[in-house]
Amino acid sequence: MATPVEDPPLPHAPAGERSGVEPTFPVRIWRGSAGGAFQQFDVPRRASQTVLDVVTHVQRHLDPTLAYRYACRVGMCGSCAMSVNGKARWTCRTHVDAVATGATLEIAPLSNLPIVRDLVVDMAPFFDKWAAARGQFKPTATRHDEFAKVSPSSPARRAIDATIECIGCGVCYASCDVVGWKPDYLGPAALNRAWTLVNDVRDGEGVARLRAVAAEGGCQSCHTHQSCTRSCPKHLSPTASIAGLKRLVAQALVKGKL
């Protein structure tokens, strides 16, 4: 950690801040690992403040031992996802105004993943499941072949348009009831990724991927609660992707190709 840097005054900060008397509000932050507990901090209330601003303030000014994870701060990297007042969100794109309805903010690590410390979770199970769902592109062409010509208006490419923007933040995974109940369930993000590749005409994984997503803990385990779709910060619908996989798996089974 570098030397703490003073936050520059915000241009739209309330009058109280400029006069040196900042209003504060209570923030409860998870400390420790699975057996930890919430610790309360009083954090200055500022205009246009994000939840990530709050966590950063706590680490820089109140307790430098607080562990959390972030990188881009602008909703591109997906690394700052946490549970805010019980719901998984990108903290960098969540204004305190929008979530602190009860005047209290409760910030916890993402659900359904092992806690490393404080607000940091171990994302390994999440990405292991991407791999288990055969989430890697398997090319069928070599560098010596012509570029594949894929019409942007083809149904398969349009299906990819609806899914490709996933950045792997884990918000859907943390919001999924089934992941909580059934730890080997691949989860919405991995299955969304598999559906993306199933629709890629250049991909050669074929039936091996379908088998991977059809097994125990695969797409059939989805209860269609749509928590993933409701929570996705990119407004994707993993539920629709999973429904597509269910359809394809059933068709392959009936045709004897699974």
Add this chain to the structure above:
Amino acid sequence: MTGAQPLEPLAQAGMRGARYAAWRFVLQRASAAVLALFVVVHLATIIYAVRHALSAQAIVARMHANVFWPAFYALFVVAVAVHAPLGLRAVADEWLGLRGRATDAALAVIALVLLGGGLYAVASLAG
């Protein structure tokens, strides 16, 4: 949690169980489709019987009278015997953490009891 779960066994287990899992899913959905229709017909039949004050004897007599109702209820029983254990399997797994051969064996017994008891009742009514 799955934190320490290595990747390959997860994928390999997936390869082995894919067809069974897919069959369970298809049978669950197919039996649900049958039940969605049959439960409505069953309820309509009950309402008809109540509104027309049919006695038990009258109902049994109608069951004897043609093959439709015994066939209908026999298929109903088969759909229930398929659907209920598969649903219970998910409940046992997700809510009780019960899975494996012992659980599947217990569910198979439930399926056989539902099938046997149901078909016995239908056969008795059909005379």
